[in-house]
Amino acid sequence: MPSLPKTDETFTTMDQKSRKLLERKQNIAQQRKALPIASVEKRLVEEVKNNDVLIIVGETGSGKTTQLPQFLFNAGLCHDGKVIGITQPRRVAAVSVAKRVAEECGVELGQRVGYSIRFDDVTSNLTRIKYMTDGLLLREALLDPFLSKYCVIIVDEAHERTVHTDVLLGLLKTVQSARSQYVNKELDHEKRSLYKSGNSDRENRLKACQGTKLPPLKLIIMSASLDASVFSKYLGGAKAVHVQGRQYPVDVLYTYHAEPDYLDAALITIFQVHLEEGPGDILVFLTGQEEIEFVERRIKERANQLPEENRKLVIVPIYSSLPSERQMKVFKPAPLGFRKVILATNIAETSVTIPGIKFVIDPGLVKARSYNPVTGVESLIIIPTSKAQALQRSGRAGREGTGKCFRLYPESEFAKLVDSTVPEIKRCNLSNVVLQLKALGIDDILGFDFMEKPSRMAIVRSLEQLFLLGALTEDYKLSDPVGYQMSRLPLDPIYSKALILAGEYQCVEEMLIVVAMLSVESIFYIPNDKLDEARAARKCFSSPEGDHITMINVYRASKEVMEKIQVTNSQDKAAEKSINKWCRDNFINKRSLKHARDIHSQILGHIQQMGLSVTSCGDDMLQFRRCLAASFFLNVALKQPDGTYRAMASAQIVRVHPSSVLFRTKPECIIFNELVRTNQIYVRNLTRIEPLWLPELAPQGAGVLVAERWSGVEQGGDDYTDVKGPNEYGSSISGWPSRSSSPVCFPVYGLCEDGLCLSWLGDDSPPT
């Protein structure tokens, strides 16, 4: 390099730099070579070449996620400019693996190796190995139904069975069979209907593909579960290969008897390990924040009763709602001579890998979400883990050496656990899934080849809801334009509809803020030790009309602060500091606020693309509330004499959640966004509305559908007959409060002689 100054100093630093770089390179090469998967590279590439579908069972530490895409690239699978796509259930995984692989390849991230996740796309035309979240690939499929830029798709961590993974697998099966044929005008009608037109982007893609033959799509499913047969069976008897992992043996110990108090048993075990075992950190799996805080207090109490030399414990909690600075503490090694005790939720099962763990304590329980499609109630319940989960947890003790896992239940109980966790698709609201499939041109949802089919009831309910929202036509086809527009928005369908409707009410700006804020976790952060201060801070934003307008106030206030900072402060760091301070002073969760701002800007882009102008109702919040009523007409609740509410769509008794600004006011009629069961059934995120708006604003079709379906069930003649008769299917109707049981007046979407109507039940006149 003749242009460089030839001083000794320069030479030394250059030397050192390049030596370090070389060392790092050699180091990486060595690490790669040592991976169990390295020895089977040739065979794996052959298997991929010979099989269109391949299942790879790889234990943790096998290196499959980082190495396989490189093997395939080096074997020339991308020679025609096509891309290898690897999906991950989590964003962090997609990013960190992509970074690692880019380094291993010695390329800049975003060039040959890149990643794409929501709000963050680090890819280019040159990208051939692309890591992404599974949800993002599903979105891509809406624009490019043949996934034409990919030659291989690797679905990683398939055993986790997230909704996205499950839907993706079903879709990929369809795409693969479509890709194996010519995409041209001769494509017969039946095949064409798989990818029904109606959306101009997609039509363009299809046109671009016409007359060209797409190469077959290779599909690789990677799973850590030992049982590959479920995947193999689903994918037409696909071949499965096993890649060894690099995991040290973990000694699993059980209790002799069932423990009546698992928290106490956990405490005893923690101290037993601490006092009797050699060095190594302890990871304890608990179900939630409350348990973690309780156990933390108890450990400290007990440790204080021990002799000084035995008190050397560092306790670190970790759960998702903990601010990230505090989450990071789990990675800090304990001071010399100290033992770290990590109290974790499920977050430490897969999402976060903590080094130094030698002991795992597993009470065998997990907090799981369940969803009742009939009542629409979501609840969080504590249930036993599955066998697969128990294995995953014990494996956390064997990452760096041999370990021990203490299961706080007898061995006989382990045998009774279910093999694997119930896939998420069987316990969630399906409206979004159904809408996505419809948008992909898959019309027969009940007949769709799900890996594990959700209950018929759950599907029918979602179809019904989408129809009521106007996303589906009377024959259950995606409606144009509303259905198409809704499917394009990355939001809960009911929020997408609210946004579209806001166009008619001239309050798009307001609704956009609200749907963004409703899409994130609670925006208010209320620490236990500063309750009064937090409440006082929230009061500054509170609106007497309810939580939605309160959210708008918070969002606008934060925006104002940010704009002010940008004017006075050019430095990013200083700006961030100020906004952090504002969040702290106002007890706002800054992570949630940031997330809401990201969603806001993404959705804004979408609606501008759709040609929806961003109108504002200014100070006319009446208009905005009417729009809320028109959007969330299914979520109406009316006050009863005793101060509780009755949710109209399911006739359930509900209470206002204490976090609502309307907790004390208790207006006569409210709309709400969430129905959650904990100790009670609560409604959250409410706004006061006038009951008389409903007959005017609720869609005419609402009850006609319900009535028709109901009579269909009675006749036993239509498509949905396997639903068990009117009592179950029609419970939302037969469960309406009757005149005798409730003296209050209710507006209901009832059954009339000529179909459905919104009528008043109870008194003859509406309440005043």
Next chain:
DNA sequence: GAGCACTGC
């Protein structure tokens, strides 16, 4: 006057 595992577009 309550309390919320974890992801994702």
